[in-house]
Amino acid sequence: MSCVCVLSLCSSTFLCSAQAAPHAFSLEQVLSSPFPTNLVADQSNNDHAGRIAWVFAVKGEHNVWIADAPNFEARQVTHYVGDDGMPLAALKLTPDGRTVVYARGSEANRAGEIADPTSGVEKRVQQVWAADVEKGGPRLLGDMGCDEEGCEDIQISPSGEFAVWSAKKQIWIAPISGKDKAKALTFARGNNSQPKWSPDGKKIAFVSDRGDHSFVVIYEFGRNTLRYVSPSADRDRYPRWSPDGSKIAFVRLVGKEMKQPLIPQLPLPWGIWVYDVANDSAHEIWKGGLGLDDSLPELTEDGSLQFAAKNRIVFSSEQDGWNHLYSVATSGGPATLLTPGKFETEDVALSLDKASVIYSSNQADSDPQEVDRRHLWRVPVEGGTPEALTHGETMEWTPLEIAGKLVCLGSTATSPAMPYVVTAKGRAMIAKAVLPADFPSSQLVTPKQVIFKAADGWEIHGQLFEPKMERRAPRPSPALIFIHGGSIRQMMLGFHYMDYYHNAYAMNQYLASRGYVVLSVNYRTGIMYGRHFRETKDGGPRGGGEYRDIVAAGKYLQTLATVDAKRIGLWGGSYGGYLTAMGLAHDSDLFAAGVDLHGVHDWSDFREEIPADAPDHDAAVKLAFQSSPNAAISTWKSPVLLIQGDDDRNVPFSQTVDLLQRLRAQKVHVEELVFPDEIHGFLMWKSWIRAYGATEEFFGRELK
Secondary structure (H helix, E strand, C coil): CCEEEECCCCCCCCCCCCCCCCCCCCHHHHCCCCEEEEEEECCCCCCCCCEEEEEEEECCEEEEEEEECCCCEEEECCCCCCCCCCCEEEEEECCCCCEEEEEECECECCCCCECCCCCCCCCCECEEEEEECCCEEEEEEEECCCECCECCCCEECCCCCEEEEEECCEEEEEECCCCCCCEECCCCCCEEEEEEECCCCCEEEEEEECCCCEEEEEEECCCCEEEECCCCCCEEEEEEECCCCCEEEEEEECCCCCCCCCCCCCCCCEEEEEEECCCCEEEEEEEECCCCCCCCCCCCCCCCEEEECCCEEEEEECCCCCCEEEEEECCCCCCEECCCCCCCEEEEEECCCCCEEEEEECCCCCCHHHHHCCEEEEEECCCCCCEECCCCCCEEEEEEEECCEEEEEEECCCCCCEEEEEECCEEEECCHHHCCCCCCHHHCCCCEEEEEECCCCCEEEEEEECCCHHHCCCCCEEEEEEECCCCCCCCCCCCCCCHHHHHHHHHHHHHHHCCCEEEEEECCCCCCCCHHHHCCCCCHHHCCCCHHHHHHHHHHHHCCCCEEEEEEEEEEECHHHHHHHHHHHHCCCCCCEEEEECCCCCHHHHHHHCCCCCCCHHHHHHHHHHCCHHHHHHHCCCCEEEEEECCCCCCCCHHHHHHHHHHHHCCCEEEEEEECCCCCCCCCHHHHHHHHHHHHHHHHHHHC
8 A cells, every 4th residue: 555654844853773883973063054156246446445255054043144355254144043044145246345235035936926935924025125244234225036947137337326226117216325226227028137337337237038038128317217238029138238338248039939849959040140229229249149059148247248458348158059158349250268177267357457257167187086176267258278267176156356366165075165365375264163063074975986888878967975994884775865956956076056956965974874875866867078968859848868878877876785776766856856656657767766856757847848839839849748757657656755735846845746746646656745835946954954864764764
């Protein structure tokens, strides 16, 4: 008969299974480090400028911190208390560095409901706040309202007097002093976003999305007028002002064409345009999207499309099949490849003089393991040999040059993410005193880079966490495969730069301390191994081809003498939950148990996202179902723990509800852990503790 076990949400501790080896640290300890995000700097060019700010999340408490050059001694600005599910985002410093501006609160879904996993204590829409660095005391500027797609960036005027942001499909403005309420800048049809101040603060450029086309629009203060920048039937986005305010660069992606087949999905033509503000004219300076590899890369808010020195524009492109940086003259002409090689770039920033680009990448150089790390590099905007700024067994991301110093966020295999200043000898940690004294760095393992091949010959990278010698059992150990979400992600040989995967990396360390061999898999459809790896023809709902890589990971583990081939489990969230369910449905003989966190179980349930006029619509829906775990329920035998928040805005909770009924009918052993009012990426620190604790308990029962 089927067995459904509902795990209590009230328990704050988790009992060790009788078979579990003694462990040296707790789950709470390894998840206790302060996680840094939103690293920013003041934007003045004064010689004395040198203030940075960031957000620390510590056990569910989110606060703004700052540090000043040259010593970068950290101090806390805001003082929010408690695991309240109220994250901070979109942090900015005013140009003089005296005030921080940020968004605080939880996201809203498409129905406008505010995420509130605190059991209805208070429904709080996301709001924009400002706080003086010296005086403190946050003041409300206005409502913002992130949704499941994330937060729009806040933009500060060059004078530091005003903040603008997008909310409720319009652009909003408020004085940072807080003396007046926020108001809509103007009215424009469509969904308006991506506001950018002109250097003189007299204009704002933004994007007005009208569905199948979009415009770049200029609002001019005083005149209260809207100017449409070279309007067309295409989709314009990412406006960027030149330093003197005379030009705007933007990306033009072709408009949506009706009745197009869904398979294959080919890159769409796109180009970089430059608009002359005085002459009200625009022209294309570079064209992309002409080859099979050259899709439009995802551009960061202030990153990989920027005016640089030497009359150059820096941008990213995949024209050679890898996400690289290029530069082109503002007048047009051939683009110069700045970062050649079989690697990809990620975070991008200009140097203070805008003469060079500082970026993070997984360039292997002389060490093949670097392809699974991040380091910082510098290259002149006109081209040249990239210079490595960091190297070795550390990882760095989010670079910023300020006051002659380079600061960043970073980690290692055994130390969590923290802010750093790069030095001639390596790097120095900022805010070291905030790290908990009992964080178990010395007890963590250094994962090994492993490379194995899938059945069709694809080369797959992974990170192997093996228990320390004193943690290993006398006989072969149970093993677990961790499957990341996304799927456009890459797991690395160290603590990750995203909070979701920083937690997952800590969990893999905890599982290794409990005696499991853990293999984290970078399956195809992920980033940093080239577009051919990321954009596979049969990935996800088009065939689930990446599942072959999970099977290959299981078979690789079976070759290890330290692994019991009959005790291999799977765990992962979101897309990783999907592939966990695929493994249990298709290969229960290989995978003995699994933990599926908010996974997709039936791609065809998202049919509303498939254009109704596509000529292969019905075939695509059918293929989507065939690519799903639900299509193989009849062969699902292995036990599973299902975990999800019922206010999930990424994967509908109905995916778990439906799968549960199907598994009951199949008489599969199912356990479930449901978090009322939690979202996809849990807002509460205690939710992560409970979910991961339940995961370890479940595997302890099923594999030990």
